[in-house]
Every structure is written in structure tokens, then in C-alpha cells.
Amino acid sequence: MGPGGLSHEIAYVLGQSGVSRTPADVFETVYLVFLILGTLVGLVVIAYMLSKAWRYRDDGERDETEDKKVVRPMLGHLPTGSGGGKKLFVSFGISAVIVLSLIVWTYSALLFVDDTPDEVREEAIEIDVVGEQFAWQYTYPNGHTTTTLRIPEGQPIRLNVTSSDVWHAYGINEFRVKTDAIPGQTTTAWFTADQTGEFEAVCYELCGSGHSAMRGDVVVMEQGEFQEWYANTTDGSTEESIDGSTGTDAETGPEASATADPATDTTTEADS
Numbered sequence: 720m721g722p723g724g725l726s727h728e729i730a731y732v733l734g735q736s737g738v739s740r741t742p743a744d745v746f747e748t749v750y751l752v753f754l755i756l757g758t759l760v761g762l763v764v765i766a767y768m769l770s771k772a773w774r775y776r777d778d779g780e781r782d783e784t785e786d787k788k789v790v791r792p793m794l795g796h797l798p799t800g801s802g803g804g805k806k807l808f809v810s811f812g813i814s815a816v817i818v819l820s821l822i823v824w825t826y827s828a829l830l831f832v833d834d835t836p837d838e839v840r841e842e843a844i845e846i847d848v849v850g851e852q853f854a855w856q857y858t859y860p861n862g863h864t865t866t867t868l869r870i871p872e873g874q875p876i877r878l879n880v881t882s883s884d885v886w887h888a889y890g891i892n893e894f895r896v897k898t899d900a901i902p903g904q905t906t907t908a909w910f911t912a913d914q915t916g917e918f919e920a921v922c923y924e925l926c927g928s929g930h931s932a933m934r935g936d937v938v939v940m941e942q943g944e945f946q947e948w949y950a951n952t953t954d955g956s957t958e959e960s961i962d963g964s965t966g967t968d969a970e971t972g973p974e975a976s977a978t979a980d981p982a983t984d985t986t987t988e989a990d991s
């Protein structure tokens with residue numbers, strides 16, 4: 720959660736319109752709400768337990784006759800003390816309402832992530848992702864393929880993920896993206912990168928001996944920089960091959976690679 724994140728979270732919780740939500744916001748809000756509620760419930764339970772332990776402690780002044788006056792609940796009967804079990808029903812009722820509303824709210828929030836909203840679909844760049852032992856390959860709308868994912872900051876990205884061999888799972892931790900890569904099936908995931916920089920796409924499904932090395936670079940560029948880079952990619956051009964030669968882009972960073980790419984493209988094109 721970045722600066723101003725809390726007001727964003729609260730706006731989302733209150734269902735305010737005009738707040739552009741991303742899956743990362745949804746997951747962070749769900750996490751925050753459950754963390755706060757869990758902490759509150761924990762504090763109440765522990766405080767109640769400690770207060771009762773203190774109140775009924777053995778201080779050596781126990782009155783034996785008091786014990787006999789206590790009405791003990793019987794198996795199969797509702798307790799008659801505290802207003803004939805009213806307290807029990809009220810607390811059960813309130814808990815049920817809270818738990819059910821949490822389920823409905825969480826589920827609807829997750830549906831928002833699963834079903835890409837229409838306005839996101841219109842804006843998004845669609846990129847095909849193929850997992851293969853042991854690398855990720857991306858194909859852009861213009862047919863350009865690469866093993867380094869380059870995306871602009873602030874624009875939704877929609878990934879169509881599949882696998883060409885075994886089960887993998889595609890994920891970028893920072894942007895809260897994770898989806899299975901299954902041979903013969905396509906799963907979609909979307910996200911919006913809220914910061915520029917270099918990140919890592921990792922395989923989250925044990926897929927063979929090279930699983931732990933199944934990592935790819937993710938470079939988030941400024942919009943203008945990305946447009947410049949993308950304009951220089953030609954139809955069907957290949958930037959890096961999947962067999963392990965990753966080129967120099969990861970080391971030189973987005974600025975250097977934006978200018979270096981056309982050269983890389985022509986050399987690899989000649990090879991294939």
C-alpha cells in the first residue's frame with residue numbers, strides 16, 4: 720500500500736465510484752479488512768479471557784456455599800441464565816451476519832478480479848504468455864515475441880497464459896498477479912503496474928528440475944518510453960530466444976534497451 724493508500728482502501732471499502740481499482744488494490748483491501756477484524760476479535764477474546772481469569776481467580780477466600788447456588792446448564796437444554804439464552808442467540812446472530820457479509824463482499828471483490836471489467840478490457844494491452852520448461856515467452860498484439868516483459872506504467876495489462884508442456888503458474892509478486900499456465904487451456908489475469916522499474920516473473924508451480932530458475936524480467940517503463948520501444952518492434956520479430964540466450968536487456972535496463980532493441984531484432988531475425 721503506497722502513500723495515500725489508506726484513503727484509497729477506505730474509498731474502496733465504502734464502494735465509492737470513480738476510484739480506479741486494480742487487483743492489487745482488491746487483494747490489499749481484503750487483506751487489510753481481515754487483518755483489522757482478526758485483530759479486533761483477537762483483542763476482545765483475549766481481554767475477555769483475562770478478565771474472567773482475574774475475576775474468578777483463587778484468592779483463598781472462596782465461599783463454598785456460593786458454589787451450590789450456581790445453576791449449571793444441562794446437556795440438551797439451553798442455559799436459562801443471562802436472559803434465557805438471549806445473549807447467546809444475539810451473539811450468534813451478529814456473528815452470522817458479519818461472517819456472511821464478509822463472504823459476500825470478499826467473493827464479489829474476487830469476481831471483480833476474475834472478470835476483467837469492460838473499461839479495463841478496452842484500455843488493456845493483451846499479451847500472450849507461454850510457459851515452457853523453463854522460461855516464459857511473451858507475444859505482443861503486433862506479433863513481437865520476447866522473454867522480457869516490457870509494459871507501460873499505469874495502463875492495464877491483460878495476460879493470456881498457457882503452457883506448451885507441463886503445468887506452470889505465472890506470477891509477478893509486486894503486482895499481485897498469479898495464474899495457472901495449463902497446457903491446452905488459456906487463463907487470463909490482469910493488472911496495472913503502479914511504478915516503473917525492474918521486477919521478476921516467477922513460476923509458482925513445481926514443474927521440473929529447472930523450476931526455481933524459471934524467472935523472467937519484467938520491465939515497467941514510462942508510457943512514452945514504452946510507446947517508443949513498442950513502435951520499434953516489428954511484426955513477428957523475436958527479441959530473445961527461449962533456449963536461454965537472454966540478450967543484454969536485463970542488465971542494461973529499459974532506457975538502454977529501448978534504443979538497443981531494433982539492432983537486436985534484426986540480428987535475431989536473420990538467425991531464425
Ligand SMILES: [Cu+2]
Nearest residue numbers: 887922926933
Ligand atoms: Cu514452471
